[in-house]
Amino acid sequence: MCSPHAMFVMSLKGALSQKTFSRFWCHAQRRFYSANxxxxxxxxxxxxxxxxxxxxxxxxxxxxxxxxxxxxxxxxxxxxxxxxxxxxxxxxxxxxxxxxxxxxxxxxxxxxxxxxxxxxxxxxxxxxxxxxxxxxxxxxxxxxxxxxxxxxxxxxxxxxxxxxxxxxxxxxxxxxxxxYVAATTWAALKTVGQLDHTKVHGQRILVLAGSGGIGTFAIQLAKAWGMHVTTTCSSDAAELVASLGADDVIDYTRTQVWSELQHREKFEYILDPLGGEVTDKAAKFLSPWKNSKLITLNFPLLKNSDEMGVVPGLFKSAISAGFATLKGLQSGGSVRWAAFNPxxxxxxxxxxxxxxxxxxxxxxxxxxxxxxxxxxxxxxxxxxxxxxxxxxxxx
Ligand SMILES: NC(=O)c1ccc[n+]([C@@H]2O[C@H](COP(=O)([O-])OP(=O)(O)OC[C@H]3O[C@@H](n4cnc5c(N)ncnc54)[C@H](OP(=O)(O)O)[C@@H]3O)[C@@H](O)[C@H]2O)c1
CATH class of the missing domain: 3.90.180.10 (Medium-chain alcohol dehydrogenases, catalytic domain)
Incomplete structure (x- = not known):
């Protein structure tokens, strides 16, 4: 037995063409839902x-x-x-x-x-x-x-x-x-960085800007996977990032991060929320031997499509991705972009x-x-x- 409602819908479907019916039905549903x-x-x-x-x-x-x-x-x-x-x-x-x-x-x-x-x-x-x-x-x-x-x-x-x-x-x-910070960090390290958490125990990761939303989460995720974490932050945040498990903390307000890093072993992974010239400088500290990856969150696609329109913005972003890949290859690793993804x-x-x-x-x-x-x-x-x-x- 059909309900009167279903019979009404079926007779309407018969009376109207498929396209007209779909339009009418979408409109009616929207009116119904917005009223409710x-x-x-x-x-x-x-x-x-x-x-x-x-x-x-x-x-x-x-x-x-x-x-x-x-x-x-x-x-x-x-x-x-x-x-x-x-x-x-x-x-x-x-x-x-x-x-x-x-x-x-x-x-x-x-x-x-x-x-x-x-x-x-x-x-x-x-x-x-x-x-x-x-x-x-x-x-x-x-x-x-x-x-x-x-x-x-x-x-x-x-x-x-x-x-x-x-x-x-x-x-x-x-x-x-x-x-939000978890989904973004996951997109960066797992989806784009292809990190296999069962194989990274003891590997080295540099988390730049460890004191913010992304950094405080990323330090803990990397530690949960058994990685050795180096991070950068300003003086007042050093205690916080150490309490989250960071093994090596570089205070960027008191020391020169890039000269400090010269004295450390290189990294299998670098997570870079800062972007710009930081990405280029950090890429030099990727380990050349181990398929290492720098993932930056400075994702240019939205900005490019705001400035140039969607299609030229996509095109420019693809070209920039090519240049980033080349820079990564020069350092012996790979430079990639990532963005938040639910x-x-x-x-x-x-x-x-x-x-x-x-x-x-x-x-x-x-x-x-x-x-x-x-x-x-x-x-x-x-x-x-x-x-x-x-x-x-x-x-
Ligand atoms: N592409 C994406 O989908 C995506 C998603 C999430 C985030 N992001 C980007 O990632 C960045 C970080 O996000 P967030 O949520 O962590 O931001 P946040 O919570 O505002 O944290 C930024 C942190 O970086 C520190 N910082 C600033 N300059 C620094 C430097 N030169 N070296 C080390 N630390 C520095 C800040 O503290 P002090 O200034 O006191 O040092 C602050 O603790 C943002 O720019 C955001 O736009 C991108």
Missing amino acids: AIKMSAWQVYEYGGLDQLSLSTTARAATIKHPTEMLVKIHAASINPLDIRMMAGYGRNLLNVMRKQRDTLNHGTEFPLTLGRDFSGTVVEVGRRITRFKVGDEVWGAIGAFRPGTHAEYTLTSQSEISKKPSNLTHVEAASVP NGQALDTVRRLVEQDKIRPVVQKVYPFLEAQSAYKTVNEGHLRGKVVLDLKPA
Whole structure:
């Protein structure tokens, strides 16, 4: 027996051509879902610019599940990353708008109002039909694609491939500090750097800028894999990075990093969040014998497509990748770029390491959700020691 609803849809399908029916059906579903969308508070920007663009909307609408592989999560905490400040100024807009269009995440043809924020810790409140790994009520952590409306809001839409179960030994605030830096470090070392963690015990890695969000996570991940970690940071952060397991700490404010490195053995891996001339200088310290790799997070694709348009930007980035490879070959190793990529499976592994106390969150400061403007200011000022997190728990 067909329901009256199914009979109505079938007779409509018969009466209209396939194309007209699909258009009508998409439109009707969108109207239905937006009318039923949850109202929420979200920090948003209405045009690109500085920190003063950020404003709190209490009538924002949570994105609704449009695909059976999506789910809705109520956010309890979310971190702020340097990427959020850059996206507020328009970073990545050209390429991201192409992705938003493809993934149907634009609002009536525009990215505004734009909600920033990439990672979160929260509870699943609704699941699409094809979600198999999660159910309503699960506590999860994750980092979502940059094409999605962000996590500095009460709800976010996500998918199975972007999230994982939250570590049981962390609070939501602690958990929210990890997913974005974890997914980025994973993309750099495992996906791009092809590091096999079962074979790197005792190998040497240089983690540049060890005191920030990426550095504090990367040091601990490399130590969990049994690597020997050298890192750079300023004087006041030396104790912190040593407490995370760094074996050799170079204070870049008191010594000349490149002359210090002359006295050390060379490295199988270098993780470079700084980019620019640092990449060229650091590449000289790759070990020439062991298929060594420098991975830089100074990924030029979004910047090039902002400046030149998407296609010329892709072209220029491909040429720059060729030059970087040549420079790497001169040093006897390989120089590669990496960028953040959502990765729920990587978070599964990281969760186990956190639950085994091999990785701990490093949170510099927690701000209540309503004080997000101060939190963004702190991130914008730099010199971070770990992460800045927004707590959405009601005061
Ligand atoms: N491509 C991607 O997808 C991607 C993803 C994540 C991050 N990134 C990039 O990676 C960089 C780091 O990210 P993050 O989240 O770790 O930033 P962060 O939390 O702001 O940390 C940066 C850290 O670097 C330190 N620092 C600055 N200059 C340094 C130097 N010359 N030598 C050693 N340390 C230095 C800073 O402290 P002091 O200034 O006090 O020394 C701070 O602790 C950012 O530029 C970000 O854009 C790229």
